[in-house]
Amino acid sequence: MGLVAAELERNGISTVxxxxxxxxxxxxxxxxxxxxPFRHGYPLAAPDDPAKQHAVIEAALKMLEDTNLQPPAxxxxxxxxxx
Amino acid sequence: MxxxxxxxxxxxxxxxxxxxxxxxxxxxxxxxxPLEDCRLALxxxxxxxxxxxxxxxxxxxxxxxxxxxIQSDITVDRLIDAHRSDSFDHSGIRKDPNLAFPISRMRxxxxxxxxxxxxxxxxxxxxxITAPGRMLKKTLPAALKLLKDxxxxxxxxxxx
Numbered sequence: 001m002g003l004v005a006a007e008l009e010r011n012g013i014s015t016v017x018x019x020x021x022x023x024x025x026x027x028x029x030x031x032x033x034x035x036x037p038f039r040h041g042y043p044l045a046a047p048d049d050p051a052k053q054h055a056v057i058e059a060a061l062k063m064l065e066d067t068n069l070q071p072p073a074x075x076x077x078x079x080x081x082x083x
Numbered sequence: 084m085x086x087x088x089x090x091x092x093x094x095x096x097x098x099x100x101x102x103x104x105x106x107x108x109x110x111x112x113x114x115x116x117p118l119e120d121c122r123l124a125l126x127x128x129x130x131x132x133x134x135x136x137x138x139x140x141x142x143x144x145x146x147x148x149x150x151x152x153i154q155s156d157i158t159v160d161r162l163i164d165a166h167r168s169d170s171f172d173h174s175g176i177r178k179d180p181n182l183a184f185p186i187s188r189m190r191x192x193x194x195x196x197x198x199x200x201x202x203x204x205x206x207x208x209x210x211x212i213t214a215p216g217r218m219l220k221k222t223l224p225a226a227l228k229l230l231k232d233x234x235x236x237x238x239x240x241x242x243x
Contacts (some may be wrong), residue, residue, distance in 0.1 A: 001128050001240045002106060003215055004208070007223050008126075008238055009110040013230060017240040021086065027103040030240075031111055039089050040171035043241055044188075047179030053188050057239065061197070064237055065118055071109040 002030035016060040018043050022074070029072040032063045036077045045079065055079065094170045104215065114237060121236035124202040125153075126226075128210030129176060129183035129243035130166030133157065141167045145214025148222045151207045152229070159187055166243060168211040176243060183243040202233050210243055 002025070005015040009031045016032040019025040020040055025033040036056060038045055045052035059077050063069060087095045114121060130139055132151050139147040146167075153162070162180040164173055176183045184207065193201040206226055212218055230238065 001126070001242050003104055003219060004126060004223060005238075005240050006106040006110055007219065007227060008230065009112045011227055011231065012112055013235055014112045014114050014237040015240060016237075018242060020242055021098075023087070024103065027105060029106045029109050031109055041173060041243060042175050042182060043243060044182050044185055047175045047182045050181075050188060050191070053181060053185055054191070057185060057188055057192070060239055061118060064114055067113065071111040072106070
């Protein structure tokens with residue numbers, strides 16, 4: 001995904017990539033990577049849980065809007081803990 | 084969670100030794116307008132297809148580097164998990180494809196006005212491609228043209 005993101009970005013399309021392994025983000029270096037603490041198969045946290053899925057997507061969208069980020073931007077997603 | 088320890092030893096060793104391609108220099112395209120005025124597309128490597136599409140070819144060494152277009156008005160119960168890898172638990176994305184192809188969530192964001200427009204089509208790739216060169220050379224130009232023709236401003240990329 002990181003290589004695809006870079007190619008899109010080179011051609012004028014802003015990107016943000018959900019990343020499951022920080023190691024991969026650091027090696028490949030997509031322009032914007034949101035590193036999530038979820039296991040593979042669960043990139044947006046949980047099935048049938050729109051709130052949790054929206055939380056991840058919102059964090060990714062905020063990266064697109066953040067004018068202070070510098071490439072490569074690697075940000076850790078910190079989920080709210082269930083009470 | 085989110086680290087190598089979740090994988091069986093054969094995948095751990097592979098991921099550690101794999102010669103990841105490094106993006107250098109890192110391109111940077113800031114948004115040119117507020118997100119609420121942008122057109123967004125989803126790009127996923129979760130390998131989803133629809134029933135009327137050819138499945139990804141599991142016999143291609145290094146991975147099937149083609150992609151499928153997924154229409155924006157699709158209902159998630161029509162998305163079929165065709166990802167070939169046995170390295171992760173598929174039960175979540177089979178129960179709710181939004182977990183890796185969040186088309187319902189994106190439609191909700193469009194409805195709320197958080198994003199301007201959701202593009203009418205999105206891209207589904209097969210993940211776990213170990214030979215990405217062919218994908219970059221042979222497939223990505225067509226995928227890129229599709230997004231450019233649609234005047235897509237930004238893309239959310241989701242792995243699995």
